[in-house]
Amino acid sequence: MNPHLLTTFCALLESNAGISLDLSKEYLIKARLDPVARNNGFTDCEQLLQKLVSSPLEALHWTAFEAMATHETLFFRDSYPFEMLRETVLPSLIAARKASKQLNIWCAAASTGQEPYSLAMLLQDFEAQLQGWSIKILATDISATALDVGRKGLYSKLDTSRGLTKEQIARFFTRTEGDAYQISSKLRSLVEFRTLNLITPWFMLPKFDLILIRNVLIYFNRVHRDLVLNKIHQQLADEQSYLMLGSSESIFSSDSYQAVRIGRGSVYQWSRR
Ligand SMILES: C[S@@+](CC[C@H](N)C(=O)[O-])C[C@H]1O[C@@H](n2cnc3c(N)ncnc32)[C@H](O)[C@@H]1O
Structure with a gap:
């Protein structure tokens, strides 16, 4: 060409x-x-x-x-980040927010929805502690087509077989015609899907307790990566909030963030320097 x-x-x-x-x-x-x-x-x-x-x-x-854009995603991608969420990040956020009883979570490159729904499934394990809480997961992406899949919550047998156990499929999905599986209306009601371009100005976004921006910054140049990470910093509610990147991504040189090691993985919080 x-x-x-x-x-x-x-x-x-x-x-x-x-x-x-x-x-x-x-x-x-x-x-x-x-x-x-x-x-x-x-x-x-x-x-x-x-x-x-x-x-x-x-x-x-x-x-x-x-x-x-590469839309590749799967439920509980890389499994370890979701273990960190289950074992450390969510318990720490639940303790920190026990007065306000609110959790605001943002998946900032949600593709077809497997990532926000994995989080929604994880939160079901904390159901007893979260009685009466307001829990919101915002799922955004540049691709309206990908978000439509997430909004419908309809996945093929192959999609559900990638990352989910038989028990999770039985618990969180109903079988629909044509061999598809639909995520339960309870989980769908936790997730709002909205188009958002990471590199243009963001409007009407609340502050978040947890932001996942995974496997998208690898496609950006340094200037766009820094721009997005700076804007993300302003969307974190406070020093107890967390940012999680993809497993192969990290923040090397920033005065704004500090890495918090959890076992063999890391999450980020506001730097205390
Ligand atoms: C590889 S997927 C990652 C999905 C999920 N976070 C994961 O880790 O499995 C990357 C997503 O980033 C989205 N994306 C690419 N450029 C974007 C931009 N400028 N703003 C918002 N989303 C973007 C793509 O549409 C795609 O759905």
Whole structure:
């Protein structure tokens, strides 16, 4: 493909969605945009790119940006972070918030919903202690298509087999026609799905006791990563609140955060320096 077209598209993608790609990813761009080109009446990916780089931002651009994002996720991804939540983070937050009886949680790149629902399932283990509490989980993503899946809470047999035990499937899902599984209405009512682009200004967000932003900052350049982490810092309610990143992600140089080691993993809190 024409390198100038590719470079211009990558610059558009990065400045609007934060996703950083270069020409070495030509195969990926083609694989992800070929279906968008076909579905929108273009002869091939190159013709689609031609249109995207020569016209003002419109719905087609966002369809292409969504297609370029990696939406891979699964229930209880990497399992250890959820053990840290169960054993340490949630008990500590429940103790810290016993006066207000409120927990506000944000999954800031929630994709198709497996992560916020894993949290909702985990919270069921604290049901007795959380009687009468207000619990909210906000699940946001740039992809409205991914969020629609989460909002419906409908998953295939394969999706549920990735990360869930038979007991969890029996407890939290009902079997629907066509071999799909729907997450219970009780868990669905805990999670609100809303589109939000991490690299543009955020409006109307409350403060949070726990923020998960997992497996998305790896796709951003340094400037966007720092920008998002600075904004996240302002969304944490106080020094008892927690931030959790993906298992392969960490914050190296920041005066704003300190890593709190829990066994072989880490979470982040406001720095006390
Ligand atoms: C790999 S998934 C991570 C899902 C989940 N957090 C996990 O760890 O399993 C990355 C998600 O980030 C979303 N994303 C990419 N760029 C974004 C942006 N600028 N704002 C919000 N979400 C974004 C993608 O749409 C995708 O659903």
